[in-house]
Amino acid sequence: MIVCPNCASRQLDGTIFCAECGAGLIDASPPESTRELDVGTIESHDPLPVSGPLPADDAPAAHTITLVVVSNRRRIEVDLSDEALIGRADPTRGIMPDIDLGPFGGYDAGVSRRHAILSYRDGAYRVEDLGSANGTFVNGRQIEPMCATPVKHGDEIMCGTLLLRLETRNRQR
């Protein structure tokens, strides 16, 4: 039996795509065990309904932001001081993005190894596509590569086809 990493359903050995949720079960290699998870660690699994009301603003200057993977509601918490690379870890090429979307189905969703930069300067958040193969979209609109585009709390950032929601106002710190 294989357990689908996306929906946790049990599938027969040899299954290529999960019969329940359609996730790829052969390319989803486990993340490298030697990787250091100082940023972009997975904090919790399932706390927030995606379509529910957004959390209230009670931590204005916080630099810990959250990217919510919309498809499975997993939360990626990031300590953002200046800028963070969004991508997919590739140890053989020495690419270790600050926000590694590999464990979140990044390969399947067409996330590039170096996909985009998320930055915080002068109180504003920006996302910049690094010429990724499948593009970056903000609220459904594709953004120009190499052009920092302002984003704010609640915006949806899509890398390839992986949809993330930006939460800059954390409920607890």
Added chain:
Amino acid sequence: MTPGIHLQQTLSRTTLAVGDEPQLIYVLLEAHAEGLAQQLPKLPLNLCLVLDRSSSMRGDRLMQVKDAAARIVDQLGQDDYFSLVVFNDRADVVIPAQRAIKKADLKAAIAQIEAAGGTEMAQGMALALQEVQRPFLTRGISRIILLTDGRTYGDESRCVEIARRGQSRGIGLTALGIGTEWNEDLLETMTASENSRAQYIATAQDVVKVFADEVKRLHAIFAQQVQLSVETRPGALLRSLDQVRPFIAPITIVEEAERRWTANLGDWPDTGVQGFLLEVVVPPLSVGDHPVLKLTLRYHLPGANLRDQERELLIRASMRPAEEVAHRVDTTVKHWLERLVAYRLQANAWKYAAEGRLEEASERLQMAGTRMLNAGDAALAHTLQQEATRLLRNGAVSEEGRKRIRFGTRGLIGPVASDERETNT
């Protein structure tokens, strides 16, 4: 070489690891014509065109459709029969079934069609079935081609019933929807049978090519009443069987006897490839090569006066110790499976959406987008993504998006890409 159908198998994995659990293996079955003499005599075609002429067809849409119908007349040979029915609030036979000989007269009749009124499809379908059954053909191909741009109200179940009656007599239905207003559930239900399909025509400019392609395909039919039967070894199970080439279609399989399933696959043209994907559960087996499935294809070749032809194919699982097994998956099998999975995911999404489970529905559309992106259709992947977001935000998808997804994942937005022999992975 005797004329017939060549069968070819590709397994998702060439070897399987020995173990004590059942495993899933995917079998891609591809079939094409072989050994045909230069040209078998064409089978006579008996075609009835049923055209919606409601007021919404006015303008460019009707002009393109009339142009397309006139060109069909040009494509037909002296042995082919043609009839034309139009409908709005009522239905009329514009051209009664006849041999396509006086082509100028036929085209003049087509030119006089005007758009007005509403959409009542069942009347049109009833007249079409009547016309297409007039010619007496000892052999040949009878088809109804329906084109509509609107919703028919109150007579949907009659439409389905008439379509079924025709299909049970070997009269296939090709239902073409143009624009965004037509009822895709109805057209899909009417065409859920062999020799039948529904197709989405996004723009009026595509009508001419879609019609011409269809007639070309019908003229190329060489094998009829193709039937596949699948026998499994004890313990093995046929989990699913779907058509993947030239377009995706679920296939009804009937369990005829213990461990034996059959499916009717209709008539096949001698151009391109017919592809099917089977999901087979293999029971635990010892090291060695074990037969798992026996596939038998039965068909008639009326052009060569050959009936009840048979081709067999044995599918073996090659079991090896775990350490000797390569985990590589065949890329061609994966490509067609990826498209099939996208189709299944969107079908499930509509079911979830109908139950009000929007998050699950949106997740399925999203994942279908991922699958289509990997399968090489970035435009459709983007549509899926957009509609997944729209569904979550607004509680509904757009009419056009829904049609693009339903027919795009099947490869049935017209004109349909040519089904070359080479796979496009």
